[in-house]
Amino acid sequence: MAEVTSGLSIGQVADRTGLSVHALRFYEREGILAFPIGRALGGRRVYSEQDMEWLTVCTTLRASGMPLPVIRQYADLVRQGAGNEEERLALLRQHQQQVIGQIRALTDCLDVISSKVGVYEDHLAQGTECLDATASSAGSEAMSNRP
Amino acid sequence: MAEVTSGLSIGQVADRTGLSVHALRFYEREGILAFPIGRALGGRRVYSEQDMEWLTVCTTLRASGMPLPVIRQYADLVRQGAGNEEERLALLRQHQQQVIGQIRALTDCLDVISSKVGVYEDHLAQGTECLDATASSAGSEAMSNRP
């Protein structure tokens, strides 16, 4: 394999992606990177534009909760080259649905949390004590639902 | 301490909350539960309505990413009783902001993922091969931005 002379060092890539140097090496070992990283004289890694783009994709997938084994699967498909686009699309669509689900779940949690915040704000504004031990609006609602 | 006779067994609570029996015991050991769980003859746990409400709060907080040490902090405040409502409110508000941040971040990720899904769909619909090796829209955009 020819030695690469232009590109970014692992430290520069760490700075730009926000990943640690350790994590970058770890990703490579784990087969998360779609393309073999070039090497300079002395065996140092040299990252190309394409590698940076791929890392951006990886960090997006990771940040949205895709596990490393699934990212590796996707990287494998990309590495194999043209012809498996349906599979890649299926994988992405599945993750898309999961992210939509995550957002929905978080939004539901946010509603509960916001209503608890509201309950505490009201109590504090009125200078009253919280009657309910957990000051949970769910609790008070459950109470008021009783006959 | 008096023995409790009415309430739910740990198995029933596990069924209702979706937490495992192991997790319920673990939470108790870790001080996650705001109130001491009653015990029946033989030392078996008996969960009250209040415990169930608290567990609902806990699962909401956990599901939205609050770490166990923070939930314990909150439980400590609740255990201490009235007088620290400002602290509880501050803790909840901080978490509320974090959840809002999480939703925003996930929404950003979803945009990227959806645009990649779109790219693949277009390629497959047109029967063309992906020119870009990662088939990333970000990649093609970067290309078209070049002079």
Next chain:
DNA sequence: TTAGGAGCTAGAGTCAGCTCTAGGTCAAGC
């Protein structure tokens, strides 16, 4: 020419959040 800094590999360690195991109690049903 030597000190410092960035990089290398292989492999061990860490952390959160459970999850499981071993070895026991206890109540109900056959």
Next chain:
DNA sequence: GCTTGACCTAGAGCTGACTCTAGCTCCTAA
């Protein structure tokens, strides 16, 4: 009386995703 099943405690083990260490190389600048 015996088995079964749900529960108990203390503590070890597991998983995912890094993160760190030891011991090395290589380049650059004083």
